[in-house]
Amino acid sequence: MYMPDFEYHAPKTLADACVLLDELGERAIVLGGGSDILHKLKNGHLTPEHVVSLKHMTHLTEIRHEEGRGIVIGALVTPHGVYTSKILQERYLSLPMASHEMGNPQVRNRGTVGGNICNASPLADLPPLLIALNASVKVVQYAGERIVPLEDFICGPGKTLIKRDEILTEVIIPDQPATGSTYIKFGLRKAGALAVVGVAVAVTVKDNVLADVRIVMGAVAPVPMRAKDAEALLRGQTITDVLLEQAADSAAAECKPITDLRGSAEYRRELIRVLTRRALRKAIDEGHV
Amino acid sequence: MINQTITDKDGVKRYLITLNVNGDARTVLVKGNAILANVLRDELNLTGTKKGCELGDCGSCTVLLEGKPVDSCMVLAIEADGLEITTIEGVAVNSKLDAIQEAMINFAAVQCGYCTPGMVLSAKALLTRNPHPTEPEVREAISGNLCRCTGYVHIVEAVLAASEGRLSPGEHEYLREEGVSI
Ligand SMILES: Cc1cc2nc3c(=O)[nH]c(=O)nc-3n(C[C@H](O)[C@H](O)[C@H](O)COP(=O)(O)OP(=O)(O)OC[C@H]3O[C@@H](n4cnc5c(N)ncnc54)[C@H](O)[C@@H]3O)c2cc1C
Numbered sequence: 001m002y003m004p005d006f007e008y009h010a011p012k013t014l015a016d017a018c019v020l021l022d023e024l025g026e027r028a029i030v031l032g033g034g035s036d037i038l039h040k041l042k043n044g045h046l047t048p049e050h051v052v053s054l055k056h057m058t059h060l061t062e063i064r065h066e067e068g069r070g071i072v073i074g075a076l077v078t079p080h081g082v083y084t085s086k087i088l089q090e091r092y093l094s095l096p097m098a099s100h101e102m103g104n105p106q107v108r109n110r111g112t113v114g115g116n117i118c119n120a121s122p123l124a125d126l127p128p129l130l131i132a133l134n135a136s137v138k139v140v141q142y143a144g145e146r147i148v149p150l151e152d153f154i155c156g157p158g159k160t161l162i163k164r165d166e167i168l169t170e171v172i173i174p175d176q177p178a179t180g181s182t183y184i185k186f187g188l189r190k191a192g193a194l195a196v197v198g199v200a201v202a203v204t205v206k207d208n209v210l211a212d213v214r215i216v217m218g219a220v221a222p223v224p225m226r227a228k229d230a231e232a233l234l235r236g237q238t239i240t241d242v243l244l245e246q247a248a249d250s251a252a253a254e255c256k257p258i259t260d261l262r263g264s265a266e267y268r269r270e271l272i273r274v275l276t277r278r279a280l281r282k283a284i285d286e287g288h289v
Numbered sequence: 290m291i292n293q294t295i296t297d298k299d300g301v302k303r304y305l306i307t308l309n310v311n312g313d314a315r316t317v318l319v320k321g322n323a324i325l326a327n328v329l330r331d332e333l334n335l336t337g338t339k340k341g342c343e344l345g346d347c348g349s350c351t352v353l354l355e356g357k358p359v360d361s362c363m364v365l366a367i368e369a370d371g372l373e374i375t376t377i378e379g380v381a382v383n384s385k386l387d388a389i390q391e392a393m394i395n396f397a398a399v400q401c402g403y404c405t406p407g408m409v410l411s412a413k414a415l416l417t418r419n420p421h422p423t424e425p426e427v428r429e430a431i432s433g434n435l436c437r438c439t440g441y442v443h444i445v446e447a448v449l450a451a452s453e454g455r456l457s458p459g460e461h462e463y464l465r466e467e468g469v470s471i
């Protein structure tokens with residue numbers, strides 16, 4: 001397959017990478033694992049003059065807990081790394097489970113969390129759950145750094161607030177009251193299938209009352225979409241099956257699916273209804289450990 | 290580490306990189322856009338690595354990078370500079386086939402053979418990390434390797450058999466397949 005020529009750089013440090021990106025500006029792209037970029041280079045959607053690899057930034061392959069900040073996931077952690085992370089398995093099992101639903105083993109060994117976010121595909125599996133868990137991202141550039149809520153960061157299909165000279169370094173999941181979370185993906189096959197629809201939920205349950213809830217729907221809008229009406233309907237209410245069904249109906253009414261090769265808009269809407277109900281029930285019943 | 294670059298008359302840069310392939314350090318001059326699968330096949334003559342989709346879907350280009358299966362059609366060769374790569378040519382040791390390869394032959398898990406190198410490498414990575422997998426674990430491990438011929442049943446049986454040190458099917462297994470009640 002044809003690939004355009006480009007100059008390759010593998011800076012040794014984050015500081016070097018920032019200087020380089022500052023110099024190259026629009027002519028460069030950042031390379032994570034390459035599982036999305038190589039598609040775009042091969043089909044001609046991307047024709048960068050320079051590719052800046054993050055492969056030497058090994059400190060971005062760690063997951064740790066920081067007092068006062070929460071869980072910090074390095075941008076270069078692979079889906080396999082999320083799946084096998086002890087700390088995530090202990091605190092938010094939903095994330096290892098969601099990452100295990102991505103692509104196939106080869107892709108999970110090569111892709112990165114940062115790439116999954118920055119690629120900003122409406123069908124990406126990790127952003128809905130990370131948004132449900134109130135995650136933020138840290139982006140760094142030559143002139144400084146900023147922290148942006150993930151919900152605001154992804155702003156269109158393939159679009160984020162990142163600038164060409166910025167690098168996403170960390171995803172931060174704040175310590176939170178949420179008692180349970182889950183992500184349910186519906187794909188057409190068990191492996192190697194992108195989401196037809198995905199629903200992520202985080203709940204805070206106290207004495208059978210939903211003190212708080214966040215529902216994020218994937219693959220049914222240009223960006224991962226909060227089901228805000230459904231959330232409002234649930235917040236502060238006593239949990240009953242009828243209530244969860246009403247919320248599921250509301251989420252289905254709110255979503256904005258399109259028809260494409262993976263499913264029709266009607267089918268996706270119905271999936272949202274069913275998966276929202278199931279995801280709420282699962283997050284309520286199973287809870288974080 | 291990239292220690293040398295050469296720029297040709299059109300201004301295209303080439304980089305001298307070292308790939309540690311099947312235990313040998315191989316130095317190659319590549320352009321930034323060179324794909325690992327192509328470098329293995331065309332520069333190093335390791336044509337056991339196959340290419341099907343070239344998009345990360347079929348797994349026929351699977352190699353082990355630092356021991357983990359990846360699709361070599363989705364990796365820039367230069368990204369693998371300095372890393373350990375195992376291709377299918379590196380699985381047999383001193384011309385002695387690996388247990389997985391023996392079992393694949395004996396269980397008739399190979400038909401056209403196009404998926405086989407990738408299948409063997411995914412299975413090899415699994416058995417290295419988990420010597421006694423369950424059937425679902427085997428199926429999961431090869432879920433990124435598409436086979437259009439076998440229907441997977443014999444492949445899964447071969448990998449399980451290799452993990453149990455039982456490299457050929459017992460007679461009853463053929464009988465069962467033929468529908469003979471035993
Ligand atoms: C066969 C196959 C199946 C797949 N299945 C799934 C699936 O089921 N679910 C799913 O969600 N995805 C899937 N993907 C997509 C892809 O694997 C993931 O999105 C992956 O996480 C991307 O990470 P990457 O590091 O490879 O991204 P890259 O290709 O390296 O980068 C993607 C984009 O993000 C930018 N970028 C990457 N890292 C950074 C950073 N740290 N800072 C700034 N910008 C950055 C790049 O410039 C580029 O624009 C699949 C891909 C393939 C090939």
Ligand code: FES
Nearest residue numbers: 341342343348362
């Ligand atoms: S050729 Fe690489 S995955 Fe198909």
Ligand code: FES
Nearest residue numbers: 400401436437438
């Ligand atoms: S044997 Fe033909 S594709 Fe698997």
